[in-house]
Structure formats: C-alpha cells, structure tokens
Amino acid sequence: MSEGEMARLMEEVEEKKKLIANIRNKPWRMKRRLEHLKDAQQFVDKFEGALGKGKGRKLYAYKVMMTKKWIKFQRDFENFKTACIPWERKIKEVESHFGSSVASYFIFLRWMYGMNLVLFGLTFGLVVIPELLMGLPYGTIPRKTVPRAEQDTAMDYSVLMDFNGYCKYSVLFYGYYNSQRTIGFLKFRLPLSYLMVGLGTFGYSLMVVIRTMARNADVGGGDGEDGEFTFAWKMFTSWDYLIGNSETADNKYASITTSFKESIVDEQENQKDENIHLRRFLRVLANVMIICSLGGSGYLIYFVVKRSQDFATRDDLSWYEKNEVEIVMSLLGLVCPPLFETIAELEDYHPRIALKWQLGRIFALFLGNLYTFLFALFDEVNAKLEEEDSIKNATIWAMKEYYANFTAYNNDSSATAPPINPADIIRGPCWETTVGIEFVKLTVSDIQVTYLTILIGDFLRAVIVRFLNYCWCWDLEAGFPSYAEFDISGNVLGLVFNQGMIWMGAFYAPGLVGINVLRLLTSMYYQCWAVMSCNVPHERVFKASKSNNFYMGLLLLILFLSLLPVVYTIMSLPPSFDCGPFSGKGKMFDVISETIDLDLPAFMGTLFSYAANPGLIIPAVLLMVLAIYYLNSVSEAYINSNNELKKKMQMQRDEEKNRRNNTNSTNQVMKDLEDLLPNRSLAPKAPAESSADNDQGGKPAKVTGKPGTAATGVNLQKDVSLASPNPRIAVTHPPGPRGPGPLPGAETSRSRGRAQPSRN
C-alpha cells in the first residue's frame, strides 16, 4: 500500500472512530445507529488491529462512570442546599396560586427572620446568657429585686401583662444588668459587651441591608426585564419534566397559568393607547389631593398630642380624653390607606407602580405615628430624669440614716450593720427600663392587632361569605363583601415599621429581639395559612419587580430613623444611677474609655487619643466624600456604556431579522437610498439557511417553487431557493408593512410559488 493510500486509510479510520464516539449524539433512530455502529466498528477492526481498542473502551467507561458520579454528587449537594432553605415549598405554593408579588412579601418576611435570628444570637449569646450564668442571681442586689411595695402584686396576670412585676426585674430589660466591670471567672466584661452589642446590632443590620440592595441591583440588570423571548420561553421551558406527583403538577399548572396572566397584563399595558394630557392632569390632581390629606393628618396628630400634654396636668379625665391619641392614630391608620387607594385610581398606573406609590404614601402617614410616639416617650424620659435627681439624694440620705441609727442602738463599734434587705432600698425611677417597657408593650400590642385583624378581617369574613351565601339575597362571593385580597402594601409596611421599633427598643430591652423572632416565626405559618385559605388572588395578577429593592430602601430609611434616638441617648443622656450596666458613669460610652485605660496596653490608649483628634478625623471624612464621588461617577459611566451596548445589540438583532425577511431595513436612510435605485438588485443576499432543516425530511415546496419566483426579474435565485418561502417577496412594488394577523400558511405559499412561472 502506498503512502497516500495509507494516509487516506488512517484518515478514514479516524473518521470512523470519531463517528463511534459521537454516535449517541446523533438524532437517528436506534436501529440506524446500531447498524452504523456495527459497520464502523467492523471497518476499524479490519484496519487497525487490536491495538488500544480494548483499553480505550475501558478507559472510556471509567471516565463515564466518574462523570456520572460527579453529576450525582453535585445534584445531591444542590438538593441539600435547597432543602436547607426554610419554607421554600410553602412560598412556592403561595406563588403558584397568588403570583410573584404576594410571594415577594413572604420572601421578604423570610429574609427578615434570618436577620433577626442573627441579632437574637448576638444579643442572647453575648449579653443575656453571661448575665444569667455568671452574674449575680435574682434578689441579691436592689436592681434585681422587686421592691417591697410592689411585691404583693408582682405575680398578678394584669401586672405581668403590663410588663411590670417580675417581668420588669428580669433579664428582659435594661435595669436588671449589673454594672460590675468584669463578672465570673472568665472576667467577662459585661458593660462593654452590652454597649458593643447594642451598636453592633445597627452595624450588622446596615451591612446586611446594603449588601442585599447591592446584590439585587446586580440581578436587575441584563435582559431579564425586557427579554427577547418572554412568551416563547414561557411556552417551551416552563414545564418541569421531573414532576411525577399529581399535587405538584397541579401547583405547576396554577403557577404557569398565573405567570402567563402576569405577562399578558404587562403586554396589555404596553399596548394601551393613552391621552397623555388628560392622564398627566389627573395624576397631578391625585397627588395634590393626597398631599392635602397627609398635611391634614399631620396637623391633626400635632393638635391631639398638644392637647394630651394639657390633659396630663389635669386629673378628671374621661375615658375618651385619656385615650384620645391612640384612638386618633388608629382611626387614621384605618381610614387613610383605602382613601389613598381610591384616589390612586385616578392615576391609572401599572399595578406594580401603583403599589410603590401606595407604599410610599402610607409610609409618610405612618411617619406621623412614629413622631408622636417618640415625642411622648421623650417627655416621659425627661420627667424621669428630674425625678431621679431628687431620689438620688434621698437614697444616700436614707443609707446614712440607717447606719447612724444602727450604730446608735448598738454601742458596740466592732459589729457591722447587717445589709439592708434589697427589697427595702429606695429605688430610682430607671428611665431606661421604662423606655424598654414601652417598646415591648408596643410590639406586643402590634402583634395582637395584626393577628386579630387577620382572624376577623380575613378568616371570619371568608367564613361568613361562604356560609351565609346559601341564604342571602345577593351573591356574597361576587358582590359586596366577597373574599379579601391579600393586602401587600399594608403587610410590608407593618413589617418594616415593626422592625424599626425593634431596632429602637433592643438597646433598652434585650429580650425584645427574642420576642420578635418568635413573632416572625409564627407570622410566617399563620399568614401562609390565612392567605391560602381565606384570600383570593388579585384581579390583575402582576409580576413583582425583579428586585426587592423598594422594600429594602424603606427598611434602610427606617434603620437610619431608629438609629438616631438610640445614638442620641447614648451620647447625651446620663444613665440611671442605680440600674443597668452603666450605672455610676457620667455617660454611657465612658465604658469604652475605661476599657482602653484599664484593659488595653498603654500605647493603644495614646493611639486612640491621637485617632480621636479632629485634625485627623476631618481629613478622613473629606477623603471618604471624595471616594464616594469618584465611585459614583465611575458607576454612572458603566451604566451609560451598558445602555449603549444594549442598544447596539438590539439594533443588530433588528437588522438581522429584517435582512432575513428580505424587507427593507428599519433604517430610514437606507430605505430612502434604496428607493433612489433603478432596480431592486441591491436587496441584500440572505445567508445560507441551516442544513438541519434538510435533515428533517423533504420539504418539496421550498425547493421546487422557487426558481419560478426568481425568474421574474429579481436577481435572488440562489438565496431564495435556500430561504423559506416568502410569499411577499416584492417584485414590482415595494413590500407592504408586516401584517398583524397570521400570514397565509404553507399551502398558499407553495401554490403561489408554483403559480409564478405561469405568470410569465
């Protein structure tokens, strides 16, 4: 055999070997594959001999096995990771029936639960547990004991519900903690830890919120929102072929239907025709009305609070006057949101945008709530501070008295006085514990109100509508009360404001975080049950925005608002003299300077004093401002270039599409140029179609009909024979615009194609 023949044979053998390796990838029938395989193997056997054949196969089988094991391992790991996410199935179920916007609330709730769990771990691990385990037990020192006067009623249910009695003198509140610098054999520095955990709570929350916002901003980009093939993808890739359980299948059907409805709503919004002037006018009108009502409610709150201050001085108050503030607040909270919703109908926004506006407006309303609460609290704190001054002197005087009396009675100077029973010592008012109690009461009443509202507003209503419907004159289900829809904005805001309360109160009541964790946990189950059994999906189911950033933005705002009072009190108000971990100090943050002086080596002290120098701090602040400005401009530049690239891609796609269509390009200039030309020979040649079409079996119409068309004067013979039949190929007149309805099907084009030659 000659060299050339050898080489050719080797090539053929290589080809056959490649065929054998790839035969499973070919879209052939099994029989055909088996035949080809046999042929190829015989050929290779004949000309290659036994060299390497057996080994190759074994190695291949081993490789395949390893790949499969690796895939299986990855799959199991992914399963495990997904199984670790709590409530995933529950949320998916809600999503499949109610849409992604309602589900986004539950995802937000779950995220909050995670954050609160971490805060709970921090607080309990570093503050509560050390005090419980290593600090002095109940009853040993005054701050940890119920005073004599209150001991009779300390166990009463009503007192406990008000968080007085034994509740007040427990680890739940600030006042219980001892100000000893180190406790236990581990020399755990409790006051320092208390302060650090308090500030660390805010730091951690800030970090987590901003990180989530940044991550969401990332996700929002790309062509996710205005995808090219939204409907096509939904059609062909939404069914999960792994589903074998009929219940899961039902859920999947529901979720696919909901998802289609959402996209349809979006599409209809895009196709709406609008009278832009009327719309603008209506929107301005609506905003004016809402600002008026917000201003009105703000003034009402201010007026009522002022009146309550006057009432505080009087004693003969009726029930209404005593509770006027709470009543007015609740009424506003009940009346204004529906009012805003009705006014918002004037604006006629896409439901997603309307939701955002509604959230913003109710947020502004609730800020008024917050303002009154803080105002009242601050008054109380000031009053307590004044009281404290007088009591402080009284306590010292009483102690001196006691010892003087004792030594007066016993002339024996060597005997020391027995310590006074802690329950008898005169106690200061301890304003921090009072503040903590206020926050805890507020949180608990908030929980109660929310749960009751769901029970009555949703569940009871559903029961009544369902069962009273049998004996009522009009159709309750379709008509007036009907079933409730899930109120996304109300619930989200409730969650956000509740978290704000927690942040404000956690410093004064370490137990508050634990209460909140319990509340979020039960809330998840309770609300999931309520939504599935009592609510109906919104009439217009809409897709939640891809990122949760709007909720995060609200949360960030509340975080800052709740940071301010706490930092203010830490910095400027003096701690109580006889309760809490900072008792005896001038300011709460003196703990830090104390630690630096006593615990850290000397040079650290000097280092910190240098660092605290304004001459160092001001340049540092300037530097940070400049860095922010620089990063901002860089990110703007990136966003701009991103948009440019997107536009370019879009233009390219349109061009490609139009080229294949053999119509004019969308570019007006090109259109004009083409019109100027004498004949149409400048129409671009379509690229060769994929040969995969030819593999699928014959398409006789495509090939036979075409030469006729081509012969009518357009120099497109080669291209047209490869492109799919296009009955609108312009010959003597410019092509019309693309019609909206379905174009004539295959038969018509085939017949047209065949008819062309006869025209000539």
Added chain:
Amino acid sequence: MGNKQTIFTDEQLDAYQDCTFFTRKEILRLHGRYHELAPHLVPMDYTNDPDVKVPLALIVNMPELKENPFRNRIVESFSEDGEGNLSFNEFVDMFSVLSETAPRELKAIYAFKIYDFNTDNFICMEDLEKTLNRLTKEELTPEEVKLVCEKSIEEADLDGDSKLSFADFENMISRAPDFLRYLLLTLPSANDYNVVFSFGVFRNHNFILHSFLLEKQKKISHEIASDSAL
C-alpha cells in the same frame, strides 16, 4: 445483576452502551422497567432481538410520564410508526435522550418534534395553541390564548412565515436562561430507581417513596454536559 445475566449478549450490551448515554447496569435496569410494563408481552431473553412493541397506553402510565401534559407527544416522537408503540430500542433511545448527560442540541431537536403536534416540521399557530392549552389546562380565555401565541411567533420567527421552523426554534431555545433548570427534558436515569427496585415490585404503595424521590430531583439545577461528546 452480576455478570451472569442472560438478557443480552455482551456485544449487544456494548453496542447499547456506545449508542446511548447509559452504562451496562442502567441498560439492564431499563430492560427491567420495560418488562414490567407488559410482562406477558416482553420476553426476558433479548439475545435474538425479538420484535416486540409495547403499546402507547401502557407507556404513558409510567410514573415519570403520568403527570406530564406532553406525555403522548413524547412517546409518539420516539416511535417509528408514529403511533406511540415503542420497541425496546426506541424505549432506550427515549430515555437516553431525556437523560441528563444528553447534550442540549440533541434535546432541542426532539423538543421541536414533541411540540410539533401535526408533524409538518413546523410549529404553527395550532401547535402553539395546543401546547398552551395543555400547559394551562385551558384556564386562559381564547383571546388570551391568541395573544400569547401571536406574541410567541412574533418573538421567535425570524424568516417571517408566521410559524417556527427548526432554525427559529433552536435559535430561541439556545438563549433561554432557564434552559438548564427546567430543562426541556430530563428524567432521572434508571440508576435512581435503586431504592424502589429493592422493594421488589414497583406498585402503588411504593409510589409515595417514588414520588418523594422525584420530588427531590425536581429541585435540581442540572449542569448539562454540553460537551458530552467524550
């Protein structure tokens, strides 16, 4: 099963291994499943290549396919006679294409065949309407169905004939982000019925366990080995 199996000759098993994405064990297990569908019809001895076809009605009752709205189309696409009666070769072929090691391009070809209800090698409006109605169990109004189908064709149709040829379909599906997750077609390989097989007979009372397995795999995000041509 061990080395002493008598269902296939060694050459047959090797040939199957080369032509599909399965290993010996999986092929034998597949035969076990095939046999169970019609124990009186399917012989245990395949050494002389018997010509036996299991009818469509028995195959679409398999638990993997029972809940799938396209089960009839899937089986029909793999059958030579177009009626859905599968011989063992075609049965193995079907599972091989649907397995997770099969490449995306191969799956796209068969997906196109599945969604082409009237088998004219185009996905036209009627095909889309049928697909949509199966997906949503006819919950959408006719106007909504029309809107969705028109939008789909508008999005994916590149050559302007208002139906989707394979090129259009392939172009659209290759860009789908969820392609890997809800993947067009993936069924667990025969390997995963290990647990069920050890119970001996796979019947209704094992369905709970079986569906639990399938449930777990539902949450998978596969990485399709796009270069599975090893």
